[in-house]
Amino acid sequence: NAGVMQNPRHLVRRRGQEARLRCSPMKGHSHVYWYRQLPEEGLKFMVYLQKENIIDESGMPKERFSAEFPKEGPSILRIQQVVRGDSAAYFCASSELSPRGAPNTGELFFGEGSRLTVL
Amino acid sequence: KQEVTQIPAALSVPEGENLVLNCSFTDSAIYNLQWFRQDPGKGLTSLLLIQSSQREQTSGRLNASLDKSSGRSTLYIAASQPGDSATYLCAVNSYGQNFVFGPGTRLSVLP
Numbered sequence: 001n002a003g004v005m006q007n008p009r010h011l012v013r014r015r016g017q018e019a020r021l022r023c024s025p026m027k028g029h030s031h032v033y034w035y036r037q038l039p040e041e042g043l044k045f046m047v048y049l050q051k052e053n054i055i056d057e058s059g060m061p062k063e064r065f066s067a068e069f070p071k072e073g074p075s076i077l078r079i080q081q082v083v084r085g086d087s088a089a090y091f092c093a094s095s096e097l098s099p100r101g102a103p104n105t106g107e108l109f110f111g112e113g114s115r116l117t118v119l
Numbered sequence: 120k121q122e123v124t125q126i127p128a129a130l131s132v133p134e135g136e137n138l139v140l141n142c143s144f145t146d147s148a149i150y151n152l153q154w155f156r157q158d159p160g161k162g163l164t165s166l167l168l169i170q171s172s173q174r175e176q177t178s179g180r181l182n183a184s185l186d187k188s189s190g191r192s193t194l195y196i197a198a199s200q201p202g203d204s205a206t207y208l209c210a211v212n213s214y215g216q217n218f219v220f221g222p223g224t225r226l227s228v229l230p
Contacts, residue, residue, distance in 0.1 A: 004162075006162075033217065033218070035220075041222075042208070042220050042221065042222040042223060043163075043208070043210075043220040044220075045217050045218070045219070045220075048217050056217060059217075091162060091163065093163075093218075107153060107165060107168045108153060108165065108210065108218060109165060110155070110162045110163040110164075110165075111162055112161060112162040113161075113162050115160075
């Protein structure tokens with residue numbers, strides 16, 4: 001059972017370009033989360049998605065950032081017109097069960113992350 | 120809004136010592152709490168998940184406890200090894216919120 005797969009592992013973009021980060025959850029998982037980690041800082045929640053639905057995007061900047069999790073294919077985190085402050089590690093996690101459901105909710109599993117560098 | 124803190128921020132111990140890492144959270148209405156390990160430049164590896172109805176979980180040399188009423192969890196590592204050197208993060212899953220992470224404890228085990 002493959003784990004959470006993220007690609008690319010490393011991405012370099014110039015200011016103003018677009019960055020697309022992809023995440024394939026673990027098999028059987030229908031809940032996907034994106035987190036951002038700045039150097040020497042903790043993990044900050046960005047967005048929580050289920051298939052074809054954004055459940056909570058309260059941690060995602062209103063401009064330039066968008067996320068989707070289509071019926072088929074991986075989840076995509078898209079950053080338009082990147083700026084140097086977007087340089088960070090972006091982690092995707094998945095779980096089998098809803099984190100807001102009944103007790104005994106699911107365990108989070110993380111990918112290796114995508115490290116974005118904006119020149 | 121849930122807030123999670125971890126102390127100490129960094130810890131350095133000689134090999135073989137038993138050690139305790141602490142995690143505190145402000146809202147006791149939680150579903151579960153999960154401990155992770157993160158190596159430099161890597162993703163997070165799940166260590167232990169404690170459901171709200173449980174008091175502790177064990178895996179090998181690791182033991183995690185949960186006291187919801189006081190808003191605390193501890194991760195106990197027995198007989199530490201250099202390979203345990205990493206950053207340890209706790210994450211709390213609360214009602215109506217997503218997993219909130221603490222800032223982590225950076226552990227160095229010296230040979």
